[in-house]
Amino acid sequence: MNLSKGELNGHTFLAKLITQYAHIHKKAIGPAAERYIEQLGLRTGEWIERFYDDPLDWTVDQYVHVIVDIKNSIGGHFEIVSVKPDHVIVRAKECPFGEFVKDAPHLCKMTSSVLGGIAARKFGYGKVALRQRIALGSPNCEVAIYFQPDEREQGDIYQDLPTTPENGDPFSWEEETISMLNNELKKCDEMVESLLQELEELKRENS
Numbered sequence: 001m002n003l004s005k006g007e008l009n010g011h012t013f014l015a016k017l018i019t020q021y022a023h024i025h026k027k028a029i030g031p032a033a034e035r036y037i038e039q040l041g042l043r044t045g046e047w048i049e050r051f052y053d054d055p056l057d058w059t060v061d062q063y064v065h066v067i068v069d070i071k072n073s074i075g076g077h078f079e080i081v082s083v084k085p086d087h088v089i090v091r092a093k094e095c096p097f098g099e100f101v102k103d104a105p106h107l108c109k110m111t112s113s114v115l116g117g118i119a120a121r122k123f124g125y126g127k128v129a130l131r132q133r134i135a136l137g138s139p140n141c142e143v144a145i146y147f148q149p150d151e152r153e154q155g156d157i158y159q160d161l162p163t164t165p166e167n168g169d170p171f172s173w174e175e176e177t178i179s180m181l182n183n184e185l186k187k188c189d190e191m192v193e194s195l196l197q198e199l200e201e202l203k204r205e206n207s
Contacts, residue, residue: 041113131156
C-alpha cells in the first residue's frame with residue numbers, strides 16, 4: 001500500500017507498526033500467534049466495556065450499537081446489517097487497521113475475540129462467524145455474532161469467560177498465560193538452533 005505524505009498520521013503509523021509486528025510474531029511462533037491475539041482481544045474488549053454505561057442486563061440492541069461504536073471509534077467503518085433476538089450481523093467498509101491488515105490477516109482474531117468476548121460476558125455465550133474479511137481480499141467484512149449455540153455456520157466460540165474484579169486490571173496476565181508465551185518462544189529458539197545445526201552439517205558435507 002502506497003501512501004502520500006498527507007495520509008501519514010498517528011493512526012496509519014500505529015496501524016502499520018501493529019500489523020508488521022503481528023506479521024513478524026506469526027512468522028516466529030506460527031499458529032500460536034492467534035492465541036495471543038485472542039487473549040489480547042478478550043482483555044481489550046473487557047477494558048473497552050468500561051467506557052459505556054453498564055446496565056445489569058444488556059439488550060441485543062444495546063450490544064450491537066456498542067460494538068459498532070467501538071469499531072468506528074478506533075478507525076473502522078462499521079454498520080448494522082440486521083438484529084435478531086439470537087444473533088446480529090454487522091458489516092465493515094473499512095478495517096481499523098486499514099489495508100495494512102492484509103499483511104497480518106490473523107489480526108481478525110482481534111475482532112472475533114473483542115465482539116465474542118463482550119457477547120459472552122453479557123449474554124453467557126458468543127459465537128463469531130467471520131463471513132467476509134477485507135484481510136483476505138474481500139471488499140467488505142461481514143461478521144455474524146450468535147448469542148446461543150447454533151449450527152447454521154462455523155465460528156469462534158466464547159463462553160464461561162472470567163471477569164476482572166471491580167477496579168482490577170484486565171491486562172494483568174495470569175502466570176499460566178505468561179508461561180505459555182515463554183514455552184512458545186522457547187520452541188521458536190529451539191527450532192532456529194536446529195536449523196542452524198542442519199546448515200552447519202550441510203556445509204561440512206559439501207566442504
